[in-house]
Amino acid sequence: MNYRIYNGSSLVTTISSKSYSFSSLQPNTSYQFSVAAYNGKREGTKATITVRTRGVRLVVAKSLTVDSTVNLMYQEYSLGLVPIGTEPKGMFGGGNREALTAKVIASTNGQSTIELQSSFNKLAENTKLVLQNGVYCAFVGYKAIYLR
Incomplete structure (x- = not known):
């Protein structure tokens, strides 16, 4: 099973593990991240969270x-x-x-x-x-x- 990782509506990557770390996030900024299971043909329902990074x-x-x-x-x-x-x-x-x-x-x-x-x-x-x-x-x- 693979997983598609999104930042907003943009596909960031497809991974096979259950762990992913974002880099280059800006301070005090809101992000909406999503993940969806992907079997190579179809994508499952996205699970989405909205987070805000803290300031410097x-x-x-x-x-x-x-x-x-x-x-x-x-x-x-x-x-x-x-x-x-x-x-x-x-x-x-x-x-x-x-x-x-x-x-x-x-x-x-x-x-x-x-x-x-x-x-x-x-x-x-x-x-x-x-x-x-x-x-x-x-x-x-x-x-x-x-x-x-």
């Missing part, structure tokens, strides 16, 4: 109130992250700015975990924001995120 989680080196909301600012090519003159045209001093909202989901031992409430995916899971010059921030290559 960041770690802040500060105690925050669980279930509260915090605001962050993301930008690329901030001053000081790349040598002046090497940033793309129009990005001097920071470009691709994005205001982000996150929910505090855990706080222990002076460290908090926050979850972004959007499909933002430009930073890795568990990126750590640390106190620098009075601001909690993280710098990853040409990318920067600040807790406001």
Whole structure:
């Protein structure tokens, strides 16, 4: 017996095992997955579920109130992250700015975990924001995120 796996109405693959893992899912995004038995000629009734992925989680080196909301600012090519003159045209001093909202989901031992409430995916899971010059921030290559 084979099984057809769908993402929405698109056939993703046909498998013979009873296990399948999706990759490249986006954060904080809804998906509708289906599976149907397939005997090579006909397909059985689809079993469908709708799921929503969680947002990217960041770690802040500060105690925050669980279930509260915090605001962050993301930008690329901030001053000081790349040598002046090497940033793309129009990005001097920071470009691709994005205001982000996150929910505090855990706080222990002076460290908090926050979850972004959007499909933002430009930073890795568990990126750590640390106190620098009075601001909690993280710098990853040409990318920067600040807790406001």
